[in-house]
Each structure stands twice: as structure tokens, then as C-alpha cells.
Amino acid sequence: MLIITIRTILLYILIVFSLRLMGKKQLGELQPSELVTTILISNIATLALEDSSIPMLMGVVPILMIVCLDVIMSGIMLKSRKIRKIISGTPKVIISNGIIDQAQLKNLRYTIDDVAEAMREQGIFDISQVQYAVVETNGKINFLQKDSGAKNPPEMIIKDGEIARESLAVTGLGEGWVKEILREQGQKENSVFVMSADSDGNPVIVPKENNKGDNKDKGGKK
Numbered sequence: 001m002l003i004i005t006i007r008t009i010l011l012y013i014l015i016v017f018s019l020r021l022m023g024k025k026q027l028g029e030l031q032p033s034e035l036v037t038t039i040l041i042s043n044i045a046t047l048a049l050e051d052s053s054i055p056m057l058m059g060v061v062p063i064l065m066i067v068c069l070d071v072i073m074s075g076i077m078l079k080s081r082k083i084r085k086i087i088s089g090t091p092k093v094i095i096s097n098g099i100i101d102q103a104q105l106k107n108l109r110y111t112i113d114d115v116a117e118a119m120r121e122q123g124i125f126d127i128s129q130v131q132y133a134v135v136e137t138n139g140k141i142n143f144l145q146k147d148s149g150a151k152n153p154p155e156m157i158i159k160d161g162e163i164a165r166e167s168l169a170v171t172g173l174g175e176g177w178v179k180e181i182l183r184e185q186g187q188k189e190n191s192v193f194v195m196s197a198d199s200d201g202n203p204v205i206v207p208k209e210n211n212k213g214d215n216k217d218k219g220g221k222k
Contacts, residue, residue, distance in 0.1 A: 011045045037070045088137045095133035158195035
């Protein structure tokens with residue numbers, strides 16, 4: 001009994017430390033890769049607790065390996081938007097300008113009951129009052145209600161120096177418009193951290209910090 005108690009305490013401390021190291025969110029906000037990691041860690045810990053004949057090291061080593069893999073994968077995803085898109089997916093618009101995209105719902109395997117349930121969770125009971133809805137990469141649906149001047153919210157059309165063509169398509173703007181705006185602002189596509197715009201073509205540009213610093217240095221020299 002004493003051995004099981006000690007193993008439980010040690011594994012508990014290890015798992016808490018591991019999850020803190022990975023920076024995990026609440027279970028409902030986990031990305032697919034994060035959820036898989038959490039499930040694997042819990043299963044490995046359970047095996048080590050249930051069978052005291054299994055050496056403690058056989059439980060500790062796999063958990064630490066999974067944590068290391070998760071941290072490495074997070075670093076790769078941080079640097080590559082393409083890999084991030086493959087692993088985590090991208091948000092999908094299912095209602096735009098009050099019109100339901102039934103094909104998108106079918107692709108996501110969402111029923112209208114799923115949408116209605118998500119609406120009620122956010123205090124919305126009439127689907128005709130929904131202006132915009134997007135399914136996030138963690139499966140959560142966010143809604144924008146109609147009002148006297150409701151418009152679709154701005155989309156991030158440049159992320160980490162790359163044009164997000166799916167988001168650009170939602171706004172109805174073209175790549176030519178993006179390049180023209182960047183030219184007017186004296187920016188290049190790969191020097192932009194985030195650029196957002198709404199369907200009226202109102203842009204907001206956030207340069208990458210290193211480029212911003214370079215610009216400041218150049219300005220100081222002048």
C-alpha cells in the first residue's frame with residue numbers, strides 16, 4: 001500500500017509538471033494533438049498505478065518522451081503555418097451574412113442540432129438572428145448576432161508573413177488588393193505578422209517585431 005501511495009504521488013507531481021510545461025488549456029479548448037497527448041499521458045500513468053510490478057521508470061520515461069515530442073511539435077507549428085494547418089486545421093465559417101453554408105456543415109459533419117445547441121450555450125435561440133458563425137479548430141462555434149449595423153467581423157488575411165487565402169476569400173477581396181495596400185504602407189508580405197481586413201476593405205497591419213525594430217533603427221540613423 002505504501003508503494004502504491006508513493007507511486008501515485010510521484011506520478012501526480014510528474015503529470016502536473018508535464019502539463020504545466022506544455023502549457024495546456026482546459027480540456028474543451030485542446031487542439032487535436034494536445035488532446036491525444038493528454039490521453040496518452042493519462043493512460044500511461046494509469047498502467048503504472050494499476051500494476052505495481054511495472055517499474056516506475058517504465059511509466060516516467062514514456063511520459064517525458066511524450067512531453068518532449070509535444071514541445072518539439074509546438075515549436076515546429078509555431079514556425080510553420082502550413083504544418084500548423086495540417087495538424088490543427090483552420091477555422092471554418094458556417095454562417096456568413098446570415099446565410100448558412102450547408103456544404104461546410106456537411107464537410108465538418110455538423111448537424112443543425114449541433115449548431116442550435118452551441119447557439120443556446122451562448123444565449124441565442126433564433127438562428128435568423130445570427131449574422132456570422134465560425135467553427136474554431138477546437139470544435140467550438142462562435143456566433144455574431146445581427147443588430148442594426150451588423151457586419152461580418154474582420155478576417156486575418158496575413159498570418160506570420162503568409163496570405164491566408166481561405167480568410168481572404170471570405171472577405172471577397174483579392175490578392176491584388178492586399179499587395180496594393182502593402183505597397184502603400186511600405187510593407188512586404190513576409191514582413192507582416194498579422195494583417196486583418198473586413199469586407200469593406202478596412203485593413204489593420206501589424207509588422208513583425210524584428211522588422212519594426214529595423215525600421216526604428218533606420219529612422220534613427222536618418
